[in-house]
Amino acid sequence: MSVDAIMHTEFPEGYAVFFGVDGKVIMTPQSEEHSSTIRSLQIDTLALGRHAKVTSDVYLDFPADENSAPDLAILREDAQKQGKRYGFEDVLLIAEVVSVSSARKDYDDCTAKYGRYGIPVYLIVDPYTQEVVIHSEPAGAGYIAAHTHKYGTGKLPIELADGRTFDLDLDELPRPEPGARTH
Numbered sequence: 001m002s003v004d005a006i007m008h009t010e011f012p013e014g015y016a017v018f019f020g021v022d023g024k025v026i027m028t029p030q031s032e033e034h035s036s037t038i039r040s041l042q043i044d045t046l047a048l049g050r051h052a053k054v055t056s057d058v059y060l061d062f063p064a065d066e067n068s069a070p071d072l073a074i075l076r077e078d079a080q081k082q083g084k085r086y087g088f089e090d091v092l093l094i095a096e097v098v099s100v101s102s103a104r105k106d107y108d109d110c111t112a113k114y115g116r117y118g119i120p121v122y123l124i125v126d127p128y129t130q131e132v133v134i135h136s137e138p139a140g141a142g143y144i145a146a147h148t149h150k151y152g153t154g155k156l157p158i159e160l161a162d163g164r165t166f167d168l169d170l171d172e173l174p175r176p177e178p179g180a181r182t183h
Contacts, residue, residue, distance in 0.1 A: 033127040033176040095123040115142040120161040
């Protein structure tokens with residue numbers, strides 16, 4: 001897509017539009033619930049240290065051109081960019097926040113993909129069910145273990161493969177307004 005075409009394109013309201021270096025145009029629906037949930041996760045990562053390697057909506061390199069820009073990723077402290085991006089080998093935890101349009105992808109496709117590439121911990125944070133699913137023990141086409149935790153049940157310590165603990169505050173995760181299942 002040329003720069004001129006981009007400048008004259010009207011993209012739908014409520015979507016974030018990203019332009020990949022490989023020419024892909026990626027449109028993802030954004031809602032207040034989605035945004036505020038990611039922000040809450042980011043706040044919880046501050047306990048790992050001001051300079052902890054944490055990304056949000058930043059591409060990570062995966063093999064076979066299956067690159068991803070997860071809602072949140074916690075990387076090893078010694079992670080080094082390979083070219084312009086971090087590689088999947090440096091990822092300790094990925095969190096995806098469910099939106100109505102991404103539910104199948106987050107629950108099925110991403111679980112299989114992140115398990116296949118050995119991501120140690122994959123969180124699915126679902127504001128609509130008000131649950132967090134923690135997948136661990138990656139194996140083949142997914143994960144061996146999955147544990148579900150309800151919002152409002154205190155702090156959830158999540159052990160990272162490098163020995164640190166990410167404390168997810170389930171009491172502070174934002175809850176959508178009634179009838180907010182718009183994205």
